[in-house]
Amino acid sequence: MAKDKKVEQITDMEVDFAQWYTDICRKAELVEYASVKGFTILRPYGYAIWENIQSIMDGMFKKTGHVNVAMPVLIPESLLKKEGELVNGFAPEVAWVTMGGSEQLEERLAFRPTSETMFCDHWHSVLHSWRELPMLYNQWCSVIRWEKTTRPFLRSREFWWQEGHTIHETAEEAQAETEQQLNCYADFFENILAIPVVRGRKTEKEKFAGAEATYTVECMMKDRKSLQGATSHYFGDKFSRAYDVTFTGRDNKLQYPFQTSWGSTTRMIGAIIMTHGDNNGLVLPPKIAPVQVIVLPVAQHKEGVLENAAKLRDRLLEAGLRVKMDDSDNSMGWKCAQHEMKGVPLRVECGPRDMEAGQCVLVRRNDGEKITVKMEDLESAVIEQLDIVHNMMFEAAKKNMDENTYEAATVEEAVALQKAHGGFIKTKWCGDLACEMAMKEQGGMSSRCMPLAQSGTVGKCVCCGKETTTDIYWGVAY
């Protein structure tokens, strides 16, 4: 059948993956470009996804005792510069305010690229006793980083995120927090976003500027490039020493607390697009989809169809689902295509013939499967199907990740595999920066992480051949 241009068309992902991605961002009405390079407007549909992510994740944080705060957006230069590594890491991408009205400022002010400094400065002034520890803070905000190359969700000059910052009495406690939050992210990715992850630790080269250890959840996109989904850092007492954050301990001596930070961003929406999307558009995980079920009355001009569809919608709303009904006078085909492009996980169709038979038809977005259900079983059937959709999406993504994870013994082998298949290349690594650089130079791959699930076997470093037990993943990253 001749496809009209009624619903915006998107480029096939096999033809041009980058263009496909951009098309979805724009045409599913997730984002619009603002007038300054690298700044985007999150449109209602895109923002609704973010709101769902926020509310679920925020609930998880609160369950483990975290509280939300709001820090200022501007950081005095002198404050930012107290921790050397952090400054050096971020210097190239900090944006500055130099004027206040028509007056030149005495000291220029940085737009926050991250808020460690603000939290430390705050703790410096409010922390006194071990009895006040731990402080488990989080904030939802946007940050600014002056990126050179920008893409919606994946790399923008402003992005929205949450940044958790905590201080603890002991190193062990802080380390446990770092690990707990990493696992929290992994759970969120797998159980909410249906995106499988590899949990691991970053190398010295790839870790956060100023951290003692950086942990990550790494995901694999449909083009087999990898994307860091979220991150969790252990700082030791480095920052508290740099910013003179102290407390009086149980031993009545002045001590430095131990600190963590962890973050996840609107980039997760990019991960959703590239993990689940297809050539018909977006495919949203049911748990964060702004509209979980779209009810389409078929032949809606006929007696009783609209009223019946509205009843079905109301029943599903009553069951606590996010539901909409499309009673616009567009054709059936147009509506199907439209809601598929926007990634609605489940469609409910009901027309005169169904009404007569006392049934309706459910259609899954992820695989197009149609399921006929009795009208009276609607709620339970829909809930069941949404669950099935989530699981199928997760399994498909897991399959993609597993089937594109390769083992290599030498750099040549790794490079050849990467060229042929993309994906993760798993090797042994001695821990030497030179070997890591060699992988970058010869294969264009960066280290993704040293997985927490280490095999423990002894093998030879992929590059220098030195004996080691360390397993590491390599990949081309977003």
Add this chain to the structure above:
RNA sequence: CCGGAUGUGGCUCAGUUUGGUAGAGCGCUUGCUUUGGGAGCAAGAUGCCGCAGGUUCAAAUCCUGUCAUCCGGACCA
């Protein structure tokens, strides 16, 4: 930041070579007919030709600058 491409109505684009009053299709609005996978007919509305300078009697078109977007690379918690 480097290289390539692009910018004309809401969208996709023609028009730029060779300067001469702004075009098409789709969408949009109204009405009628249709309606189980991208509907049909009729009438109608919508343009600072990305922005700023320059050349010219005259600029969407030529020149300079600039902004933005896309693709690739470098860089990047």
